[in-house]
Amino acid sequence: MKRKSKKTTIVIILLIVVCAFILPVTIFHLSGLLLPTPPTPINKYGEFPFRIVYEIGDERYIVEDTLVCEYAGRNREGFTGRELKWTGHLLSGDRITDRFLGYDPDPGSLTEWVSGYGIVILDHVNTGHGYISYLEIDIGSAEYYLGYYLLGNYSPGKGYDGEGAGLDDDALYEKYRVRIIETVFTEPLTGGNGIDMILLE
Numbered sequence: 001m002k003r004k005s006k007k008t009t010i011v012i013i014l015l016i017v018v019c020a021f022i023l024p025v026t027i028f029h030l031s032g033l034l035l036p037t038p039p040t041p042i043n044k045y046g047e048f049p050f051r052i053v054y055e056i057g058d059e060r061y062i063v064e065d066t067l068v069c070e071y072a073g074r075n076r077e078g079f080t081g082r083e084l085k086w087t088g089h090l091l092s093g094d095r096i097t098d099r100f101l102g103y104d105p106d107p108g109s110l111t112e113w114v115s116g117y118g119i120v121i122l123d124h125v126n127t128g129h130g131y132i133s134y135l136e137i138d139i140g141s142a143e144y145y146l147g148y149y150l151l152g153n154y155s156p157g158k159g160y161d162g163e164g165a166g167l168d169d170d171a172l173y174e175k176y177r178v179r180i181i182e183t184v185f186t187e188p189l190t191g192g193n194g195i196d197m198i199l200l201e
Helices: 002-034 169-176
Strands: 045-056 059-075 083-090 097-103 113-126 132-140 159-161 178-185
Touching (some): 045 132, 083 113, 132 178, 159 169
Antiparallel strands (some): 097 113, 113 132, 132 159
C-alpha cells in the first residue's frame, strides 16, 4: 500500500509540473487563434525612388536611391497570425537603419507599431551625454509607402539621432553643422487599408 501511495504521489507531482509549464504555453498559442487577423494588404510590393541633398560643413552630399518595400506575410511568433511582416531595402544594397516610426492608439489593436527606415548621414556623433551615436534621415517605411498605415501629416525627410530623437533643421545645423538642402520622395500608393496611426515625435 505504501509503494502504491508513493507512486501515486510521484505521478501527481509530475502531472502538476507538466501542467504548470505546458498548459500556459498551450493556452497562449491557442488564444491567438481566437484573435481577429489583420486585413491582408492590398498593395504588396512597390519601388519608391528618392533624392536627398545635404551638407556637412562645406561638403555637399547627394543620395539618390530607391526604397523597395514588400509585404512579407504574417508573423507567427507569439499570437498566431496576429501581426503582419514587412520588409524594406535599398536597391543599391546600401545599409538602412530601422526604428519605431508610429503607433496605434487603440490598446486592443492588431497592429501596434510601425517601423521606419533611415539612412545614416553622420557616424560616431557625440550626443553630449557621453554616448556615441549617429545621425540619420528618415526615408519612410514599407507600411507607409504601400498605403497600409496613415500617419497624419507625416512625410519622410526628417533628421533623427541614433537615440530616436527628432531634430529640426535648426537643431541639425546648430549641434552638428548638418544642413538638409533638398528632399524628394515618391508619394505613397493609395487604395491600401489605411489604418490610422499616431506619429512618434
